[in-house]
Amino acid sequence: MPGSAKKDGKKKKKSKKELEAERLALEEQKRKEEEAARLAELARQREAELAEQKDREERDAALEAEEGTFESERQASVELRQQMVGHVDGILAARDKEEEWDAYISCSRLPNPRVEAEVVAYLAEFIQLPEKPSFGYLESDLAEAERLHALLETRYSRSIDYRDGKADRYAFNIREARAAIERKWDALSAHILQNSELFPRESTENLLIFQDFPPSVRFCLWANYTKNPRHKAFDVADMHVTLPKSLTLANVAIRVIHDRSDSTLMDLSLQQNTTSRDDRLVSRHIILDGVIFFSLLELPELPKTADFWTIRALLANDLSVRHVPYPFPRGTEEGEGGDGSGDSGGGEGSLDASSPNATAAAAAASGATGSNGAVGGDGSTAPPGSAPTPVKDDDSAMIISYSVGSELFLHPLATVKWWCAKSCTWRTEGISDVEIDRAKGTVQFKTSVFKPCALVQEAFSDFPSEEWRLRPVLPGPLDPPPLFPSVRLSMNGKWSDLEVEISAKGVTLIRPMNDRLEVFKGKWFPPTLFFMKLCRFGLAFASPCSFLDQNTSPIKEDNECYWAMATRCTQLAFSAHKANLTSVNARVFCAMVYTGEPEVVAPPLLPEVVLQESAASAEGGGAATEPAAPATPAAPAPETKPGTAAPPSSDPAAADAPPGSAAAGSPPGTAPDSSGEKQAQPGCVIVANYNHVISTKARKAYFISNEADLIKWSAECKPHGTLLSVLADVASGEAADMHLTSTVAQVLAITSPLNTTPVDMS
Secondary structure, eight states: OHHHHHHHTSOOOOOHHHHHHHHHHHHHHHHHHHHHHHHHHHHHHHHHHHHHHHHHHHHHHHHHHTHHHHHHHHHHHHHHHHHHHHHHHHHHHHHHHHHHHHHHHTTOOSOOTTOHHHHHHHHHHHTOOOSSOOHHHHHHHHHHHHHHHHHHHHHHHHHHHHTOSOHHHHHHHHHHHHHHHHHHHHHHHHHHHHTGGGSOBOTTSSEEEEEEETTTEEEEEEEOOSOOTTOOEEEETTEEEEOOHHHHTSSEEEEEEEEOOHHHHHHHHHHSOOOEETTEEBOOEEEEEEEEEEEEEEOOOOOEEETTEEEOOOSOTTSOOOBOOOSSOTTOOTTSTTOOOSOSOOGGGBOOTTOHHHHHHHHHHHSOOOSSSOBOTTSOBOOTTSOOOOOOHHHHOEEEEEEOOSOOOOOTTOEEEEEETTTTEEEOTTEEEEEEETTTTEEEEEEOOOSEEEEEEETTTTOSOSEEEEEEEOOOTTSOOOSSOEEEEEEEOSSOEEEEEEETTEEEEEESOOSGGGGGTTOOBOHHHHHHHHHTTTOOOOOGGGGSOTTSTTHHHHHHHHHHHHHTTTTBOEEEOGGGGSOSSEEEEEEOBOOSOOOSSSOOOOOOOEEEOOSOSOSTTOOSOOOSSOOOOOOOOOOOOTTSOOOOOSOTTGGGOOTTSTTTOOOTTSOOOTTSOOOOOOOEEEEEEEEEESSSOEEEEEEEEETTEEEEEOTTSOOBSSHHHHHHHHSOSOOOOHHHHHHHHHHHHHHOTTOOOOOBOO
16 A cells, blocks of 8 residues: 555664764763774884884994994094194194204394293393383383283194193283283383373373373373363373263373283283083174273372472382272272272272372272261261262263174173173172264273273184085196195074184284274284184184083083094095984984085085984983984085175075985086085085983994984995094095194184084073
């Protein structure tokens, strides 16, 4: 029947029990699938752990089996290094004899800096003062002191380069020679002040004497005889000084010495504290455009004439000067917080509270004094026993403006600070409103501190280098072989770039180059001396490691790597990698022998050795984590002409592209890049791990790495006990010249491209 057929065609609705049963069945099936997947994952993890454990045991056993070979390689490395040291010592000894002979035939009266007795005898005679000091006398002494300093500075830098243990002696003699010059400045100032009637006055009737001592020193002495607050400024060549009212009313003289000499800059640099805090170097400063020495001196009474007699008041019988404390209240000593008081002084030449002239000068300088109270900047007197009242900057500060010229490499944080001789640091208390016009090359600041002041900036602002490259310089196809093989080191810091050329003759500057840096053009310097001179222009690429103990880890291990790299510097090229900023105990880099044709116009860009630090300092028991992905060496950028910056890569993926890919660059002989120059193919990855832990034992291990896992060595190569042995596998043939090897290793130890430990700037 039609009705029954329609009824049979209807789908029967499931009951609640049937639906519940189906749901439970699906959940059970899903649970079983998840359990099966979990068990499979556990089995896979277990299998991977067993495979990893087996691999660890095999690698640990391999290292254990190679211990004897490692020791032999270390011993061979030590012997080769001793042989190199002996060879270089012979060259230096011959050079010393030649220098001594040149000094002998030139009849130089300067002492031999290597003979301590000669230096001591010379300084004992040099410090003697004439009865009547004069500008001509001081000019000849300054020139002679600079010649002596050049000898001592060269010997000091060589002592640092070759670690002969005599650097402290040369530094002491540099300080003594500088102290003798400071004593001569005091003698000349005392003579002028005691015989002021013999010198012409300016239109204001005050005494203003200016003398230029080419090429690096300017001297000015201003004596306030009128006590007129309207006469509150004076000019010294390109320097303008505006005085506060307290000084225009005081019975004082102001001495300004702008000293750009190498001896002064070297002396203050050597005195800076280099103590480390928690294995980190405390911040240091470099001086730009010399030091300005401000001194506030007691002004003696004017001489009186009676008949044929002249009665002259003498502050001291030994031609010394007396320094007036200014402007801070009494009871505050130099070196304490919030200090800036007093000029450098002490002993017989200092102005103490018992001196009548000292009391009068201090009273005039500060406005008013109390018999038992502290002196305020506004002339008020604090009650006895109360805390000193700070002096307002506007009431006591001088305004100084002067020119530093252009073409200095000023960092954004460059500023003016004063030198605290007690703590041997640069400080800012008492200096304010610093304005630096980089376009015009001028500096203006306020100071209430009569101390050595200078435009300074952090010495390690460019450390660590963001990029660096070390590569050989090869002649063109038509050029004869060079007499002295050389390599070039390029470094890109946060604020500055640098490229130098290194040979057996020393180090010379390639870029940057400007009129101020012309002193480096075509000249070769010992490594330490080169970087000391370079920092005086704002290019500070000496690393913090160069100021610390070279026998500490990992500095010692890094220096061994630098020496090994230097032995192959004419065959391999090296460059930095961004992963070098992330690890602690390991260094990872690539090496490859250059086989392409050299360029005709400029030295070719060789295949880079990419250096980085492993993200894992230990395996197995180590606490460090493994790198997220294997670090692939970046292709080198095209070579540029000296003095110009290398063009940045236009492809952001180029740094991480795999070897041989379009982003990484083509091998030599293949398609050139957009600049028309060939790109080098990256070489094998090499690991230098100073604390390689596989199971429990820590070892020093050097090996060619597996590209898939940087902490494992390649199956085709075995590990070594020294980096020298690994590089010998990569680049066969003779090592570089021993003298060149020594010089390159010294430059790398100074710049420390492998070390990326941050500097404490606090």
